[in-house]
Amino acid sequence: MAKQERRSRPGDGPERIYAELRRSIIGQELSPGSRLPEAAVAARFGVSRTVVRAALARLASEGLVLWPNNRSAKVASPSLAESADVFGLRQVLEGAVMDRLADRIDPQGVARLRAHVAREGTAEATHPAEAIRLAGEFHVLLAELTGSPLLARYVSDVVSRSSLILAGTGRSHSSQCAVTEHLELIALLERGDGTGARQAMAAHLLHVVGRASLPPA
Amino acid sequence: MAKQERRSRPGDGPERIYAELRRSIIGQELSPGSRLPEAAVAARFGVSRTVVRAALARLASEGLVLWPNNRSAKVASPSLAESADVFGLRQVLEGAVMDRLADRIDPQGVARLRAHVAREGTAEATHPAEAIRLAGEFHVLLAELTGSPLLARYVSDVVSRSSLILAGTGRSHSSQCAVTEHLELIALLERGDGTGARQAMAAHLLHVVGRASLPPA
DNA sequence: GCCAACGATACTGTATACAGTTTTGTGGGA
DNA sequence: TCCCACAAAACTGTATACAGTATCGTTGGC
Incomplete structure (x- = not known):
């Protein structure tokens, strides 16, 4: 019997936030240099900072955002x-x-x-x-x-x-x-x-x- | 004046665990297929699961570990x-x-x-x-x-x-x-x-x- | 006016609690 | 013996609390 569809399965949170942020960045809704404070992003998507941090880590590893230590992540602006x-x-x-x-x-x-x-x-x-x-x-x-x-x-x-x-x-x-x-x-x-x-x-x-x-x- | 050297600066935790795990994997101390439960790794290095998860995320993005949803990470064993x-x-x-x-x-x-x-x-x-x-x-x-x-x-x-x-x-x-x-x-x-x-x-x-x-x- | 010191604010880093999921072990029926 | 059901243990996913760090505006001295 097929499992009941859930609105969001555990582990999907970071993936979803990652995809949404990525789309926003590439679609210019977030322009290069925009700051991405964890709390603000978390509030916007209705999740906790934990989830946001996982998404940001992935975006940072792909070079779409810069994420210096102890500082807010921001959208990369390539030289x-x-x-x-x-x-x-x-x-x-x-x-x-x-x-x-x-x-x-x-x-x-x-x-x-x-x-x-x-x-x-x-x-x-x-x-x-x-x-x-x-x-x-x-x-x-x-x-x-x-x-x-x-x-x-x-x-x-x-x-x-x-x-x-x-x-x-x-x-x-x-x-x-x-x-x-x-x-x-x-x-x-x-x-x-x-x-x-x-x-x-x-x-x-x-x-x-x-x-x-x-x-x- | 030079800042006092600290044993570990904030933000260095994940980096350190990442480096240690990576060295262990490449040095065969952790063989392919080994399980890496977050709690066990955290205890071994004296940090919290939060830090371990950040390190695992990076290792997973580099393909050195597999990290399926809701399951323990384990060292990759490339086919x-x-x-x-x-x-x-x-x-x-x-x-x-x-x-x-x-x-x-x-x-x-x-x-x-x-x-x-x-x-x-x-x-x-x-x-x-x-x-x-x-x-x-x-x-x-x-x-x-x-x-x-x-x-x-x-x-x-x-x-x-x-x-x-x-x-x-x-x-x-x-x-x-x-x-x-x-x-x-x-x-x-x-x-x-x-x-x-x-x-x-x-x-x-x-x-x-x-x-x-x-x-x- | 200008700059340094300082305090308030905003934000990150880490630990921990709790809920939900997977895995493991065990007993009962065929 | 085999296998399924089911309960216990192990483990992950997320939220939250608290401490530490950067940032910014303001004040006081010159």
Whole structure:
């Protein structure tokens, strides 16, 4: 017999707060530098500081918030150097993703990618913040399709940081360009062109940086 | 005036427990699968469960312990597939490290590397567990010299996991071979041979895997 | 006016209490 | 013997209390 659904199971508290804060940060509802006092966050979500601290620890480990000792956590505001570092690593990691995917991607994976890009296209005009999030998740989906959990995790990490960086610049057409470039990446993978896919990804990432008017990595 | 040294400053508790547990795990004092009940760990180190939970959270985020909901944390025991994943990512990340270092390494960096390898040589015969740790830290040091904090962090991450994996196999001569190979890597970097350094690193990592009698990545 | 000392306020770090969940051990029936 | 039910023990999840630390405004001296 199926267990009765509960409104929140034990252990889900931190996860929920983490997800909500993360969404707020990437969606610019919390701008870089915003302070996140534990008590305030706890009150806002109706939980205790204990739960908030667990969520903050995770956000800090992903670089989305800074959390110095004995001081309030605050939303990270990456410097130019840090931004360059993030995108430099994306070149490394996502280059490896393309190499691996060109060999092993199957029609089902291609279909998932195309479906995702379709959602990007839908959100692109109406929900700019969500468009940024979806554009990032496309890259995470690519990484997941490699079948390497670790690679997927690191890509997810740098993509989160990228979203925070890009949210700060607030270019609204970023996503439109991303859609056509994402489709191009899929096409290259589909025909097994690993070299082309790697190069296209490198160019795509440079475009993303360029549109955000950051100096190239 | 300098502040009076304290035995432990607030906020240092979790960090200390984290470091001690990590050392015990990598040093095989805690073997894979060992249970880590919060209360037991807390009693052992003379702190409260609060502190232990923070340390466990960090270890779990680095993949050294598994921490399912409502269950005791336990030391991870990586499967063959997970081990292959770890070393596959090391190829990607450390290949990038060599590329970057061949351009930018300075005599001071070379000196630090050589000094480190000297310590590896000293520990190699007498303290096998410490030799494994030092061999890992050589790779972390390489990554740090690139000047990319993020790259350094990810390398540190996969090296930790590797240490856990290698500790399980318990090959005692691993470290001796590592010393000569590490010196070879330094020599290649010193003469600016990026391609050679990248290839040598790839071979080195394959050797490490081979000595541990794991299937090649 | 300017700056240092100081006190109030806000906030974090850690311990602990209690409730809820999982695990373990034990006895009874087939 | 095997296996299920069930109760006891072990353990985690969360809230809360209290002590310690940073932050900020104010006051007093110059």
